[in-house]
Amino acid sequence: MPTAKPELRRHSAEHAGGSKPGASRRALLALAVITVLASPLPVSAQEKVTLTLWHNHPEWKDRVLAILARFEKLHPGIHIDLTEMPSSAYVPRMNTALVAGEAPDIIALNAGPDTRSAAEAGYTTDLTGRLDVLTLTPSALSASQVNGKLYGVPILGSYTVGLYYNRDIFAKEGLTPPATWDEFFAVAKALKAKGIAPMIGPAQDGTIPGFLYMLIASSILGPDGLDAIRQGTRKLTDPDVLKAAYFLRDIFQYFHQGALGTSYTEGKALFALGRGAMMEAGSADYAGFTTTNPKVNLGVVPFPAPPGGKPSTVTGMQQVFGINSKTKHMSEAITFLQWMLTKEPAQMVVDTITLSTSKEVLPSDNRVMVEMIQASKSNDVRVWFEFPQTGKVFSTAGLKAQSLFLGELSPEDFAKALQDTVNPAAK
Amino acid sequence: MKLRRAVEVGVRHFVLCAASLVVLVPIAYVVIASFKTIPDFFANPYGLPEEWAWQNYVSAWRDARISITLTNSIIVTATAVSVSTFLAALISYGLSRRERPLAMFLYTFFVSGLLIPVQMIILPLFVLLRQFGLLGTLFALICPYIAMGLPLGVLILTPLIATLPRDLSDAGRIDGASELQIFLHIILPVLRPGLASVVILNGVWMWNEFFIPLVLALKADTQTLPVGIMSFVGTYNTEWGLIFASVVIATAPVVIAYILMSRQFVAGLTAGAVKG
Amino acid sequence: MTALQRRLRQYGHLWFTLPGLVFFSVFLVYPMLTAFRLSVVDWNGLGNESRFVGLDNFREALTSVTFYRAAWHNIVIFLAILVVQHTIGLFLAVQLNARPRFMEVYRTILFLPVILSLVATGFIWTLILSPNIGILNPFLSDIGLGFLAQPWLNDITWALPSVIVVQAWNHLGWAIVIYMSGLQNVPRELREAAQIDGANGWQRFWNVTFPLLSPAFTSLTVITFIQNIRVFDVVYVLTGPIGSPAGRTDVLGTLVYRMAFGAAGVTSADIRFSYAIAIAVLIFIFMLICSTGLLYGLRRREVEA
Incomplete structure (x- = not known):
């Protein structure tokens, strides 16, 4: 039985390009020219890579930005572009963006059914063996796994x-x-x-x-x-x-x-x-x-x-943060998630936001x-x-x-x- | 007789004043509330603020990124409403001989677009806009708005054009003008009140629309005013003073425009609303 | 002139519809057809898992109490607003049409709520009615009318009437403006003639003016119908995604939203996207049938009148 999602895409593709082959070829050519003209020069070592990240706790914004600022200081080549929105706005936007293939580089989803659906649909990347998750508590680890494979990590705690x-x-x-x-x-x-x-x-x-x-x-x-x-x-x-x-x-x-x-x-x-x-x-x-x-x-x-x-x-778990399978910056995204699992950010999470999913930290003054x-x-x-x-x-x-x-x-x-x-x- | 007339006038003003108060008092209270601090809401629910918290407006302006979203709202609404109204006028001119079965069918076809619930089409629309590479640009809002503005435009303009005297366009034809010239130079000018009502109705709707830009305005730089405001209303805490301040900021432009042009506004509306 | 040329000339004007038709078909009709296809599968809106279920979603909606309760609330809201508009709205329009001094000021004020967004309207009335920050109840008790205070939005009796009042407040301007334009079409001579015949004000209005307001009555009724079957924002802001309390304010709009995007942020386990689409399709069909019927019925009345 055909699934809804690919069906949706296939028909849209037919609609967009199917009717007039000549016109569409010309359009494609034009598009190619534009793409060549508009594409940025090869990324030099100094050039910043921007990772997009959506999150659903506007009231934490300053605290999350403080953690991200620390990351960017240690990794000057990577910029994290954070968009905060309330849950009522987050679900329609994220779900629609995922289905249409326009989700951000870092995909934050609720643990459980959402993480599972996104993993099974191939929206998020299998990170098994690509992230060191020894510091995660057992329940945090199990909440991040789908069919025994790792599809993200709850970096902003539980x-x-x-x-x-x-x-x-x-x-x-x-x-x-x-x-x-x-x-x-x-x-x-x-x-x-x-x-x-x-x-x-x-x-x-x-x-x-x-x-x-x-x-x-x-x-x-x-x-x-x-x-x-x-x-x-x-x-x-x-x-x-x-x-x-x-x-x-x-x-x-x-x-x-x-x-x-x-x-x-x-x-x-x-x-x-x-x-x-x-x-x-x-x-x-x-x-x-x-x-x-x-x-x-x-x-x-x-x-x-x-x-x-x-x-x-x-x-x-607070949301499980996975990596968009279509991201152009896979290694930077892994670098970011891996850093978020280290002690310093985990300590910032537990001191300023909520409990940490790391076995290594305890609240210092909270x-x-x-x-x-x-x-x-x-x-x-x-x-x-x-x-x-x-x-x-x-x-x-x-x-x-x-x-x-x-x-x-x-x-x-x-x-x-x-x-x-x-x-x-x-x- | 004179006394009766005076009483009648007095009652009339009393009724109209009362109705006006019902409209104005809630709005006035939102403005007052936008200057309150949180404790003030409980200490003194309907009185004036103990101290006027101008800070609410400063924060709302900055945190809801109103300078960006305001610009976007203006660009999107202005572009979409003018293109949509022009296209609707073209359609209506094309359909104005309604007796033809095809024209009648097309009229019904366009007008039934009014009935489509937006939740139904939002996901397919998103996929489509992506195919066209429009996501992340303001066109992701402008193009659907143009389409969604057509049903109302056709509904209002078609009967108006149909009532125009035939001689009007015939005169142009005798002068050898093309159909397009006739439309641009003869029909459009006399259609002005109807066009105004379409511009107003669709403009107000596009300016206030929340759900469509929430989903379709993918990048933060392409969001419109209502989305900026609502993303400002956090999930976990409720800063009422700030929220009301942002509601006031978002609403003020339309209200000011409305008051400045209220005569044209209402005249435009009445022109189109009844026929049809 | 050949037959073809005559044909072209005959249908010549229809070419003008083409640019609009392209936009309309691409951005409205095509997504809608896709939506029809989504309504016959079982899909949660996110994952891979989707299977063809035929008309099961429709069957489920049409046998669910929640669906009928929501639809019933839509109808109640529509009828209540209709009554308000055809009485208070018409009354105010008649007052304005008498051209009292400051007529334009009154008209400007009375139409103002129409241009406010429904989200803004919702917040305005939250400030009035909310059990926590609402100003109406403290005001009533301070002026000695405490017995009138009610738990407006959280009471099973008062919640829906409160929503209706807010919606009516937002929409009354329509009735006033539409009826005013209708009244302007009533020739003065006609009323003067009736006056000479010795008819009093009320008789004059009822027998002479009112029948001529039929077109206004028709457009207002249809507009009100469409607006209130689609009502969503006001309910969402005032009483939340589940139509609190205990579903007493649940309408089709909130039902579709809840099914499509969930009611709680912490989990999406309750999301059933294709079911939501099926309900939206039902709403579309229902509106199509009703507005056609309404227009047909009301137009006939106009002709007879």
């Missing part, structure tokens, strides 16, 4: 998601961050009684509700339980796992007012401004919090545990990152959407959570809708 709390509010109210579900409800009730929003819960889009469900369910399941879900030997509708749906429904009452009308981005700004006491968020969000409010005083703990369970975190690493030692599970079998649980949870909150969907039906998207046969 994110671990836990429960942030506002230290100033907690200190003032004499509260300690909760470690169990019971403690969570006690703390939330106390805060609400004081007129403080216990949790910033932006639920206009599905991101935060989706992560909350993953966290809660992970605190019940642990890594082994998630494997069982992926293999189909356990189900999200099993009585013990079903409690996650109940818990998600029950904490909605402690979200800030207007939660259903607050987007993820807006919610983060509200939390940074101290409009609520707690928020579920990741290590990668901390940079944004401090950008909005440099004085914000935050702490982080793993998400509270169910009775008999362990507090949990979930961890995913207390929140240290706390996050501490939190992840309790019961850390990989984000579910990086696995093909559970790829759609997160987005479905995000889509259905509002109905759960509003009582239009019972926790049982919610869990069933999520279980229906689990596909143990997916590769």
Whole structure:
């Protein structure tokens, strides 16, 4: 069966050149002349090579540029041209550019299905054996591989998601961050009684509700339980796992007012401004919090545990950076990725942006990152959407959570809708 | 009778003033909000800023790269709207004898272009522009805009030309003018109000369009104003004052142009809108 | 003159359509035909994996509750806006047509929202209605009308009406301008004649003026239909990609966008590009049928009137 993509190209080619052979030959000739005239002289040693790079965290721009400046200082022959855009703009642009063959030299994609699709379609280069990845953590390495081959590296770190709390509010109210579900409800009730929003819960889009469900369910399941879900030997509708749906429904009452009308981005700004006491968020969000409010005083703990369970975190890769298979500057691109795996940039990442995927570095003066690493030692599970079998649980949870909150969907039906998207046969 | 008339006039002004306030107050508040710092939004939601944060405008101008995107928006809109309107006028002249079945078919064919959802064609369009080597240039926006402007132009201009008296062009023919000369020197001038409404309608649309340049303007140097603004609205934090400042900057050029030419604007619009 | 020459002369004008036809076919029709082909495969928009599935995407859309809910919201928005335009819009146009002092100032102001982009309109109204930075609720409670405050955009009852108000605010200028131009076509003598016959203002309007506004009514209805079946930006900025809360503001535009480009930045697992294209094709066909029907029906009414 012909695939859509080559088909698209073939027909366009026919259309563009097929109708008038004479005219098209003349056009080609003209084009050739223009190309010869316009093509740059052979690149001399001093000439700079420019690598294009798109990325989807505008709020990190200054911090990423600082790292790139360091690279360019050490490699004067290479310039990295960075374009930052928000995720909502990034996905349509990157996906369209990939299909049309106009993607940048360095291709940053979400770990999991995107990295796999791009690798299988031949958009990104097989880097197995061409990059030294000994410093990568095992989970970072496995997230970068497709069918055992390396298709990129997560050079801008990983994110671990836990429960942030506002230290100033907690200190003032004499509260300690909760470690169990019971403690969570006690703390939330106390805060609400004081007129403080216990949790910033932006639920206009599905991101935060989706992560909350993953966290809660992970605190019940642990890594082994998630494997069982992926293999189909356990189900999200099993009585013990079903409690996650109940818990998600029950904490909605402690979200800030207007939660259903607050987007993820807006919610983060509200939390940074101290409009609520707690928020579920990741290590990668901390940079944004401090950008909005440099004085914000935050702490982080793993998400509270169910009775008999362990507090949990979930961890995913920031994007995996691969190399465009059509790039004209393969060796420069490899040089860049290889440098990003060394200690100096990894240290800059963990000190200024988010957790590093390098085994070799620890945050030097970033207390929140240290706390996050501490939190992840309790019961850390990989984000579910990086696995093909559970790829759609997160987005479905995000889509259905509002109905759960509003009582239009019972926790049982919610869990069933999520279980229906689990596909143990997916590769 | 006189009293009744006075009451009528009073009520009329009251109604129109109220409607004008409904339009102006939200816009005024955006201008006010664009001078606020973040804490100000909560401390004092609808009052004036405690201190006027001009800084918002400085940052918005610099970080949203408005000097580049503004130039691009002007070039793209001006080129696309003039070419598109001219071509639409040509088409409409060609179709003006609507009784011919082929002309009627072509009219329907062009006008149904209004109904195409843009998400549907964006990917094939991208591939096509790449085949033509237009990606990364402003033509990647101009060419599709020209095509997308045609349906509305044909919709408005064809009935206008059809109502022109036949003698007008016949006079030219007797003088031995070619059809093209007749079109350029006789038809176009009398069509001016209709052309104005096409220019305005398509111009406003092209200036404000967000999704198409988001995907098709591949290089940062070819982005237009709305894309620059939206890329400025970061994923992870929300600097409301800055966002509103950038919205004001992006909107001001059209609003100023509109106010300066409001009479032609509205007159142009009314010329074409009803017939058809 | 030979038969051929006569033919050429007869169709001579059609050559004028050629340059436009080239642009139109290359940049609009051809991509659309390609899109039709994409709608019959199963493809996520990125990878290699795509297989021919025939009409499965269409079948799925036509049996999905989400699709009908979104389409229903489009229709509700269209009808509500239509009512607003044919009442408030017409009323304001009549007021302006009476040429009060400052008529041009009023007209300039009332038409202003039309030239604002929908993205800008969305931000303007976020500032008014947002649960976090909205100024309407604090204002209402400060002037003692706190009981009127509502969680506008995050309430299942108020979200869709809020979207409609914003869309109406943006589009009302159309109705005013179109009706004004229609009113200018009503001969003054006709109304004066009616006045002499002793008809009062309302009778005069209803029996003499209104029937003559049929062309304005028709174009406005069709324009409103096309605009509101395609509505996207306002909803996206006000209530987000999933039509919050609980799908109460989901429209076809957001549904297509979500399917084509995803709703969450961290994963694209939910993207189904070819399904999105199939929905877009359905929207196109639906609009084609409805606008043809609308035009036909309304034109007939005009003739009868």
